[in-house]
Amino acid sequence: MKAGGPERTAGPGGPGGRDRAGRAPRRARGQDAARFALMALPVAFFAVFFAYPVAAIVSRGLHGDGGWQLGRIWDVATRSDIRHVLWFTTWQALASTALTLLVALPGAYVFARFDFRGKQVLRAVVTVPFVLPTVVVGTAFLALVGRGGLLDELWGVRLDTTVWAILLAHVFFNYAVVVRTVGGLWSQLDPRQEEAARMLGASRLAAWRRVTLPALGPAVAAAALMVFLFTFTSFGVVQILGGPTFSTLEVEIYRQTSEIFDLTTAAVLTIVQFVAVGAILAVHAATVRRRETALRLVAPDTTARRPRGAGQWALLGGVLVSIAVLLVLPLAVLVQRSFDAPGLGYYRALADDDGGVFLVAPIEAVGNSLEYALAATAIAVLIGGLAAAALTRRAGRLMRGFDALLMLPLGVSAVTVGFGFLIALDEPPLDLRASWILVPLAQALVGVPFVVRTMLPVLRAVDGRLREAAAVLGASPWRVWREVDLPMVRRALLIAAGFAFAVSLGEFGATVFIARPDNPTLPVAVARLLGRAGDLNYGQAMALSTILMVVCAVALLLLERVRTDRTGEF
């Protein structure tokens, strides 16, 4: 749509492949114009709803007493409590990553190489935690290791004031990241390569070390970096399980803003986190590039076989037990706790608006959350789709810069974004303070990077010659896109929308600031209920979390069925 006008200047012929562009400068210029037109909306969106609010809040923190207080950056960064937060953020992320790899790599192997009954269902089960909002994960672990939790009842063990609760919750949350990233590749590595090495006289260990490990290395590194990134910026989990003692940068930004009201410190921490996450993303991008090196891949179903011998059965058993204890048990306890009142009492209490936690009954959060997430998905798909279309052809530095810009929302503290919305978007023509659209806008910011990341590889894989052929036959650029690109990316679009929806539904850091008390979202409602004492609030939090979890799990399992049916056809 946006492309319509400017692209007409390209004249007949339309966009050609990148390699041809040099031959026809006029055409190339037309292409650039089209690309910039596509970029206009995403750039404007990011400028208004991301750069401006974040700049507003950071500058408000650093601007005071009639001038810039840049000297304060150093003062804050060297304060002992801030150093403590930095140190804790880093080491808990490292420990969580190591622990996740330790637990999940055997799982990745089992899923990649073994065939066993119920594998499909189990694969869905281990994915459930990843699509759960962090707040639910926190709640589930509270039900397991917190006060009055299962361990407390059985053995009087409480971990909710220790770092172990946080680490375990992080493993729970990120298990799927490792199993899917590493296991996905592992299942496509040709086992015959390793067998060949053994034939040639290598020991089993040597064969694994020389053949499989190098092929797997980049995937492990990429997974580890993603886990590190997720845990480094962890908010919901630490907010719920950390108590007053433990806080990550993200939690500390929230505390400094909403509890201590020290906007300077919050601004400095935002900058620190921004730099740190930028570095992590840069390293990640490098690993991904390296991962794209050619590997001989085979179909996954040819590499998996039934386990043989006591050792392999023990490994399978061990992995199943670890999944049962680490992934299934917390969710089971969560569900059990939510029913822990006579006559579904906690669920019935959700419909009661007398509690004063919000101005409405907590159950209304379900509808709000779905509405917001749908709106956010629409925005994210539009913005992300346009951006991906603009980025389809690999191009110069400017485009790469634009690409990087799109990833930035993952690096900036969601809390900062939310608070920035609150203080920046409050003047005409952009007076959105009281508008419901504020929440979906903030959620869409986090969804866009996922949309772009999902769409881009697929769009780039479309054969350029198809487009050229269409153009030669007289199709307009818009028509080329509609007739050639769209059919091929329709599925990617659906996947992207799914990502955006899941991310929006669970978004907590920004939403907690801007959701109004008469329109809370599910994660916000859960967190507020948990923050209040008393059985009833606790039980309601468990019940709301359970509702959210069940919706996610049922959909996942349904999908698992749909998927097998389809594969059966082919």
Place this chain on the structure above:
Amino acid sequence: MITNTGSRRLAVTAVGLGLIALPALSACSSSEASGSGESKTVTLVSHDSFVVSKSVLKDFEKQSGYKVRVLKDGDAGQAVNKAILTKDNPQGDVFFGVDNTLLSRALDNGLFQPYEAKGADLVLPEYRIDQDKHRVTPIDSGDICVNYDKAYFSEHKLKPPQSFDDLAEPAYKNLLVTENAATSSPGLGFLLGSAAHYGDKGWEDYWKKLKANGVKVVDGWEQAYNEEFSGSAGGKKAKADRPLVVSYASSPPAEVIYADPKPSTAPTGVATGTCFRQVEYAGLLSHAGNAKGGKALLDFMLSKEFQDDMPLSMFVYPVREAAQVPPEFTRYGPPAKDPETLAPAKIAADRDQWVKSWTSLVLK
């Protein structure tokens, strides 16, 4: 990130959820307009501890014609900060629950607009404040003091602590639970009490000793009193194990009044040498959507009916002349004779720095 299989699942999740949500979306015509114009609803924003008898609130609704919505927005500190952050587009019309420890923050940030409530002339002189601008109205007062679990100390044949100094004694190691001074008003009050007692220089040393003596810090009063303190009804149910808690001088009467059957003496006592005087204020929020209703509500909060109701609903003392204090209060928890106090200017100047130092010292 996640492989394609993973994301495909998400896609179907999304579609499934989308179908569920569609009817809701079409049925919803955005419920944003609340409390604007000549609204018949007045919204009170407060902290989690706000309570008023239903009958009293009904009386107000009948007399004034307004319907009252109450939004409890977290612990006192959080509620004040959130109110400041949203002050240009407030969540309600009246804010109740900013106390003398945080008052300067609210006033400096322009949280309130001036309004002299009816009955302001009947407020006891020691509570009057901001007399030239009338941005806030004093509503109640109370003493923040350490409470002790009588049963624990008689069982262990230990004399309950009475003073700040006592709490740092080895005999009371690992017994005290207090609230985060950065987030909770009793927590901050206790910190200010110690600062008033030991002075600018001494309080940090005192807290070092308390930390070495195993003081436990939790985020809010509800959690400290109802989950960690062994002397409260809630704590007994939760098998709490700390017999000393930072709470209020009026907490022991509350334990008696809520108990069934009522005991002849309170199960908890007050360490009278550890008290800090707290006064809570209410004000009309700047940019209140329903300023007229807000004013009526403020008037009502100073009325005899509301002031009489407060002691037994929120366990605080009234600030209005001749308001009634129930006999249980004088019997089980008389106000502290000589509580620590700090001048408002001193609190305004030093509070934030103290809280920062305290956080570094005790929490990190």
